[in-house]
Amino acid sequence: EPEVTQTPSHQVTQMGQEVILRCVPISNHLYFYWYRQILGQKVEFLVSFYNNEISEKSEIFDDQFSVERPDGSNFTLKIRSTKLEDSAMYFCASSGLYTEAFFGQGTRLTVV
Amino acid sequence: GQQLNQSPQSMFIQEGEDVSMNCTSSSIFNTWLWYKQDPGEGPVLLIALYKAGELTSNGRLTAQFGITRKDSFLNISASIPSDVGIYFCAGQMAQDYQLIWGAGTKLIIKP
Numbered sequence: 001e002p003e004v005t006q007t008p009s010h011q012v013t014q015m016g017q018e019v020i021l022r023c024v025p026i027s028n029h030l031y032f033y034w035y036r037q038i039l040g041q042k043v044e045f046l047v048s049f050y051n052n053e054i055s056e057k058s059e060i061f062d063d064q065f066s067v068e069r070p071d072g073s074n075f076t077l078k079i080r081s082t083k084l085e086d087s088a089m090y091f092c093a094s095s096g097l098y099t100e101a102f103f104g105q106g107t108r109l110t111v112v
Numbered sequence: 113g114q115q116l117n118q119s120p121q122s123m124f125i126q127e128g129e130d131v132s133m134n135c136t137s138s139s140i141f142n143t144w145l146w147y148k149q150d151p152g153e154g155p156v157l158l159i160a161l162y163k164a165g166e167l168t169s170n171g172r173l174t175a176q177f178g179i180t181r182k183d184s185f186l187n188i189s190a191s192i193p194s195d196v197g198i199y200f201c202a203g204q205m206a207q208d209y210q211l212i213w214g215a216g217t218k219l220i221i222k223p
Contacts, residue, residue, distance in 0.1 A: 045213070100143065
């Protein structure tokens with residue numbers, strides 16, 4: 001069964017450093033998403049991406065964040081100058097036209 | 113902004129009991145989705161609903177898309193220990209594919 005894969009599964013970074021979280025969506029999907037879940041809290045929408053551009057973003061997704069689909073396969077989330085409060089699980093998801101989203105297993109980001 | 117109200121926030125039940133949770137919204141959705149999240153894992157889709165009034169089952173799970181398109185419920189019959197986790201509802205509107213999430217229902221099963 002096709003699946004969304006995310007790497008790394010766990011990333012520890014120093015405060016102020018940049019991190020790149022990577023996702024490989026399901027191959028024939030058209031829409032790509034990043035979500036964040038701070039420990040014990042609900043899943044929060046960050047951004048959606050379609051046709052090589054951001055289609056929607058939340059107020060969480062400020063200038064510190066950027067997304068890219070560099071090679072038609074990977075979908076990345078870059079977080080510049082990480083802060084302690086960026087520590088969370090980050091989930092990537094993808095969906096086809098009018099279909100539900102499938103999630104990756106997540107990357108646990110720990111900012112120290 | 114758009115919000116989904118999911119209830120209850122948590123449930124403590126005995127193994128073998130039936131479980132019911134629901135989500136309501138002030139907005140109309142074209143798709144309702146129910147996900148389960150195990151600790152440390154990503155949400156996994158349980159049931160997807162695409163039409164108002166649709167009732168869909170997946171094993172011991174049953175979900176319905178409300179007639180008003182503003183609510184949905186999920187029932188779990190004869191709960192077992194592996195049902196523990198957090199259950200999330202999510203609504204999706206046709207004009208934008210952003211998922212609007214409920215806050216989750218944490219299910220704890222007493223042995």
